[in-house]
Amino acid sequence: MNTADLVYFIDLLGTLVFAISGWTAASKKQMDPFGASVLAFITAVGGGTLRDVLIGSTPVGWMQDLNYLLMIGIGIALGLLFRKFFEKLRRTMFLFDSIGIGLFTILGIEKTLEYGLSPVIAVLMGTVSAVFGGVVRDTLANEIPLIFRQEIYATACLTGGILFLILTYFNLNTDVKIIVTVCYIIALRIIAVKNKWSLPTIK
Amino acid sequence: MNTADLVYFIDLLGTLVFAISGWTAASKKQMDPFGASVLAFITAVGGGTLRDVLIGSTPVGWMQDLNYLLMIGIGIALGLLFRKFFEKLRRTMFLFDSIGIGLFTILGIEKTLEYGLSPVIAVLMGTVSAVFGGVVRDTLANEIPLIFRQEIYATACLTGGILFLILTYFNLNTDVKIIVTVCYIIALRIIAVKNKWSLPTIK
Amino acid sequence: MNTADLVYFIDLLGTLVFAISGWTAASKKQMDPFGASVLAFITAVGGGTLRDVLIGSTPVGWMQDLNYLLMIGIGIALGLLFRKFFEKLRRTMFLFDSIGIGLFTILGIEKTLEYGLSPVIAVLMGTVSAVFGGVVRDTLANEIPLIFRQEIYATACLTGGILFLILTYFNLNTDVKIIVTVCYIIALRIIAVKNKWSLPTIK
Secondary structure, three states: OOHHHHHHHHHHHHHHHHHHHHHHHHHHOOOOHHHHHHHHHHHHHHHHHHHHHHHOOOOOHHHOOOHHHHHHHHHHHHHHHOHHHHHHOHHHHHHHHHHHHHHHHHHHHHHHHHOOOOHHHHHHHHHHHHHHHHHHHHHHOOOOOHHHHOOHHHHHHHHHHHHHHHHHHOOOOHHHHHHHHHHHHHHHHHHHHHOOOOOOOOO | OOHHHHHHHHHHHHHHHHHHHHHHHHHHOOOOHHHHHHHHHHHHHHHHHHHHHHHOOOOOHHHOOOHHHHHHHHHHHHHHHOHHHHHHOHHHHHHHHHHHHHHHHHHHHHHHHHOOOOHHHHHHHHHHHHHHHHHHHHHHOOOOOHHHHOOHHHHHHHHHHHHHHHHHHOOOOHHHHHHHHHHHHHHHHHHHHHOOOOOOOOO | OOHHHHHHHHHHHHHHHHHHHHHHHHHHOOOOHHHHHHHHHHHHHHHHHHHHHHHOOOOOHHHOOOHHHHHHHHHHHHHHHOHHHHHHOHHHHHHHHHHHHHHHHHHHHHHHHHOOOOHHHHHHHHHHHHHHHHHHHHHHOOOOOHHHHOOHHHHHHHHHHHHHHHHHHOOOOHHHHHHHHHHHHHHHHHHHHHOOOOOOOOO
């Protein structure tokens, strides 16, 4: 599998994972299936859409390839069929969400660099790709966005993105870079949750 | 009147209708005239703006033709002069709102197809054009967006959009297609409200 | 200093001022440093980003020149070091905020005119550049946006923008135009606050 194929596969998998996560969040709020589908859709494509609009890559990615809509449809179907399963397995969903943000961070970085922008901007856009869908999801579901409650959420993306760029600098194999970065993000989030890490408030 | 003229006329009329709807919603909330004008503006151009940004049609449509601002100004003036009239006539406003979403759905489909995107994406963008202004209006006025309360709102656009594409497939006259689609959307909403249709929540 | 340099300097200074304003607003809400940094960032670049996306100037401005991120970093550092100082000096912050919206209004007008759009649209985009960052800041901090509470906020930008265009029509020196416009906006806001000016609600 070459890099372009791998990046494409990552994007589709991340879309599926986020669609399931959005649908599950909606079903906890007793939303109707339509509202839940909208949430699944926004959670899945929100981050990438904002990234594409900001870097000027329009029509935005998911419009040019119906496979993204297909993955969201599959995510909704899985969420509908295995709702109890996904709700019970909180740890699994946490893991899925972590994989999703890891994959989207890397993808956002790759795409931003393709547009000739600075690595600093690429890390920022990678983070935006990863967390923005979740921010809109939480805002629409009338919760305080997770990003403001658990800053570790975005910190994991930012530092994971920097790690990915460092690995790139040392010319590592793309598959290795992706696995290392995603594992780092998952590990950081698990350690942070276990130890109840959080930054102090400003005072 | 040729198709281009008709589409342009539809767009201006829809803008006027939505501006009145935004202003009336604001006046119910006792907003000051400035805030109400902002709401009228966002309700009128919000959906089309999001569509244009996503498909990459920038500068967005209303910036390139001052007639859109003019229609919003007329809408605000009408809302200011005939506020009581519009508030009392809830049924008329409901009708206006339905005409507005019908017209904007069709227009969004036409414009998205012009950009060479898939009919599936066109129906989605048609729906976004039609409902997004109202979603932002409701969010800014601190209400739960109508789209999450009455899913029929967007379902009408989605199915109306599909109907429009089917009629297009059968090569119907543009005027006929538009009238049939708008009537369908209005009829569906009226029937849904009368029968208190709503999808069950997920459980 | 030629006009291009002056406009660039204005943009950087406005970014710094808004970053401090966003950080100070966040620290009042007892946000953690990460959330406060996000607020500082959005307040600083939100308005210009929306303007760039709407007029089609992508990748958006701050992505193409890391000096903007640098100014935000300096703003955050100043906010962190001199928080008490900025909080006590409410008047100074009000002055800073007024200078910020004055500068951003002018810059937004200049950039929109460069894209060949109408002066009417330019004044609107100048206002959007100036106030949108603050609107998002207030929304994320769960307050009613200032723009809906004190309409004078945006009225100052709109009328200041018109004044700037009138001065342009009379071929005044750019430095003079900028100073006059910013002073006008500051004066209008001070007079409005002192006299508790506000538009009546619609009834």
